Structure formats: C-alpha cells, structure tokens
Amino acid sequence: GASANNPRGALIVLEGLDRSGKSTQCSKLLSFLKASGHPTELWRFPDRETSVGQMISAYLSNKSQLDDHTIHLLFSANRWEKRSLMEEKLKTGTTLIVDRYSYSGVAFSSAKGLCIDWCKAPEIGLLAPDSVLYLDISPERAAERGGYGDERYERVEFQRKVADFYQTLRDSSWKIIDAGEAMEEVEKKIQEVVLDKVRECATGKPLSLLWS
Template sequence: MKGRFIVFEGIDGSGKKTMCSHTEKLLTGKGLTIHRYEYPDYKSPWGAIIHEFLHGKIELDVGVQFLTYATDIIKDQAHMKTHLEQGWVISDRYITSTVAFQCAHGFPLEQAREFMKIFSFLKPDIIFFLKVNPETGKERKKAQKGNLDRHEAATGFLKEVNHMYHLLMDEGFLIRKWIEIDASRDLQQVTARITSEIENIIRD
C-alpha cells in the first residue's frame, strides 16, 4: 500500500498530539509502518531558536519568525519523502501552521504564497483542522503544563490564527482536502470522527 501523509493542525490545546497518537495506534494496529513528526522540532537548531522566542528570551521580527519556522520543516523534507516510501507519515503541525501563525503575526499572506512556490513542500493526503476556541485551548494547556508560552497565552492572537486557518482551508492552501473537526466536543466523539476519516483513507 502506498504511504499516506496525514497532518493535524490547530491552535494550542486543540488536541493535535492526542489525535496523532490515536492515529498512530490505529494504523500500527493494521500492520502499517508509521513515522511521526512534530513541529516545532525543539531538538533542532531552528527549534531551539523558536523555543527561546516563545518563552520571551529573544525577540524575532515576523520575517525571521516565518523563515525560522519554515526552515525547521524544510530540513526534514528529504527524510519525510523516504519515510513515505517506507510507510505512512503523521505530522503534528506542518508548513500550514507556519503560514497560519506567522501571517496572524503580520507576515503578508501573498509573500507566504510566493515562498511556497519556491520550495516544493511535500503535499499531505489530508489536513485535519482541529477547531477549538482560544479560551478552551488556553484552559487545556494551563491544566496540562501550568505556565503558558507567548502564543498559548495570547487569546486575541489565537483568534486571528483560527481565522487564518479558515482562510487557508477555504482556498485549499497546499491541498484541497482539509477536514474541520470540532475539537471542543467530547474526546470520544472527536476520536470517532478521526477514525472514520482515516478508515476512508485506508479504503482509498
């Protein structure tokens, strides 16, 4: 079976990591080889810079933010391509996250589109947008980790990020197949919806 590429997007506290783990368990249970990615990749040099930025230790203008987040993803493209030849890839955030967050910060969307033309990013088979309001996401992250980084704590900013995600989804940014999931619903309901969509991909 040809490897598939699944991306989970959404603001902080939307349940991306939980759904990535659920999807991995579902697919490995069917005997498939799974490779997982998560962005930012805090083990990378670019991820380390992002960590410093998110925790207020350094400041980056919006252009540098965009390039740093994007480079953190570009570095993995060759490995990701190999992994897709070997099995399935699941990613917690992707370049679509960079565009949503940094354009919400003020990076011009048209420049982001031009950037995408220069770098041929691997295209996912499906992008799940886990939609949750910032207040709910903030409460979840606070319960999970206590202290919040600058993005997790910025309710107004996260509302703008959600708006950017809707713009990207409506225009079919990167791919046409975006599926919006109401991530504020009961975990079992969200999991059931994801399972149904993944089963459809397997049948295809």
C-alpha cells in the same frame, strides 16, 4: 530508496489552535494505525531537536528575540531540513502523522501582520499533505482547557486572529473535526478519515507539492 513493491505511506497533518487536542489525538492515531498494521511515525513541527529547531524553541520560550520575518523563515527551514527524509519515509511505505505543518506557519505569521502570500512563498515545493484534519475549537473554549502555558502566541486574542487565518487557508479537501466533542468521538472521526486516506495512498495516489 523507494520500492515499487511497497505501497506508499500517507502524509496526514493535524492542525488547530493551541489546546485543541492535536497532540493527544496524534498519539492516539499513532497507536491505532500501528495496531492496524500500518507502519507509522509521529512527527511534529517545529521539530525542536535540530539546530534550527533549537533557535525556534528559544524564541518561543522568550529566551531570544527575532524579527517576525526571520522566525517565519526559520520555521519554514525547519520543514525543509526534514523534507527529503519525509519523502523517503512515505515512498518506502511509512505513514506520517504530522502535528502542525505549513498551515501553522502561515496562520501564525499572518496573524502577526505579515503578508499571507509572502508567508506562503517559502513553503512552495514542500510535500503536500494527503489529508489535513483541522481540530475546530473556539479560542475561548480552548483557553478554558487547563489554560495556556507561557510560550509566545498562547493568548486568547492572538489565537482568535490565528483562527481567522486558518479559515482563510482551508479548502474543500480539509476535514473539519469538532474538537469540542468527547475525546473518544473525536478519535473515531479522525480514524475513519485517515484509514480511507491510507488505503487511497497505498493504491497509488501520487504525492503532490505545496502550494496548491
């Protein structure tokens, strides 16, 4: 349970198109925060380990077909099933780095043509990130980076639509990181933003909820 003695951890979310460098940067950030003495875990959504996550994984690898609304709600359910553990970790002082979150949920489903407000609704009440870092890269540049795999959504025309919806979702609190720069530069920028945020959360910034 929560302890009054422990400073709380920060909820840090990295978002961006496929091949924007999120996963690489998440693991670099994990090492950095741990080395700086902050208890930290790296999470990702979809979490393919749970039974809901296995349904999502089968869908993404084209082993199953699902209605667009149905898969949207499964992605959301996959966050809801981790919500209480997430809150407990944060309240007991662990910082969480999360590779994709509700913004991916809304951007990808909206890019398929679903109503954006309908897409946001099931996310209401999940924990709001303390910081969203958006790794900004054009779909064309991203595609040049060793190309996409063969999962659903990994096509440049679709990624362009996703980028437009990310643009719609972003607000002034997001940190937009130029993901076209050298990996070390990106890494340093992320570290600066995140260290500030981790300190702010430790000194009592309250947790808040989506969608606001």
